[in-house]
Amino acid sequence: MAAGTAVKPMTAETADEIAAQEFVRVVEAHRPQIFRFLLASTRDMDLSETLTQECFLKAHRNWRHFRGDSSAMTWLMRIAINLQKDHWRNRRMQFWRHARTNAVDLDEASEWLPSGERTVEQQMLARERVKQVWKAVEGLSERQRTVFLLRYVEEQELSEIAQATGLSEGTVKAHLSRAVGKVRTELGGKR
């Protein structure tokens, strides 16, 4: 009889501990992206923080059911998109709360610029362009905005966007094309 080392079966506590550590790593790795996407979608810092917390709370509750069919980022982004949809749906129901939104206006949102522009003119031009893009984004439909932000802010591939939104790649392309067309029009370019 071979004297092999006995492999101890993993206890439930150990498995839970490993899962918790994994989840902590996922939170640390993906929290900034989720927050950034929600901030760009809502332009409301407090709301973005709240939705980000809710997103990770929901993810924590369902972490055991995450099968890894997609990446954790895609899975989290899907939760964030659904939370955002739910929020706007509830917001429409509570129409009297519209006036209490904390979303910043386009001017304030477009003031955030990396200081790469050398001259004042370049800074002004860059700020003006960013403001125009914000204006175009504001006029997009919810789906177009989501696809546009995932592509051009989060730099996701079309396949990832399709997985996160639950749309086909063709539909994602179509939404993206329309969104880019609107941005181009806002910037004064050809359509």
Add this chain to the structure above:
Amino acid sequence: MSLLKNKMGNAATAGDATDSMLNPMPDPILDPMPDPMLNPISDPMLGHALTHFRQSVHAWSEAAASRPRKAVRVSVHRSWRLATGWALGCVLAAGSLASGIYEHHHRQVVARLAAQAEAAREQQLAAQRARESDEDLLATVDSDVSRAVPAAMEPLAQLMDGDDNQ
């Protein structure tokens, strides 16, 4: 203006790459799509605008994530809760006390009315009893008087009956 400087300072410390802004090379994220509508590289202005937009959002997000949070005084909420609890307790206590007093008062009124009704009934019975005793007395007197008719008068009475028959 100072706000803008501050924001731009934060953005600069955020460590976001700004090379693409200084050097307008094609952004790899904007490249792979062949569709001219989806590929902003075919339109340099659009490409730059989207790059600026992305960097702006990244800078804003990093600044927002590291901003100081407002500390909310929980004690205010606690004191409100305490006050609300006390107010509710007082309302409940006052309500139960008031309902007890009302119940007691209601019972007293009912008892008084019942006593009045009982007294009236007894009074009525007494009056009825007195009336009945008077009638009994009169009846007794009548029977006594009728029995007191002398027997010697009987034949005369019979004759009077015979006259009436003829």
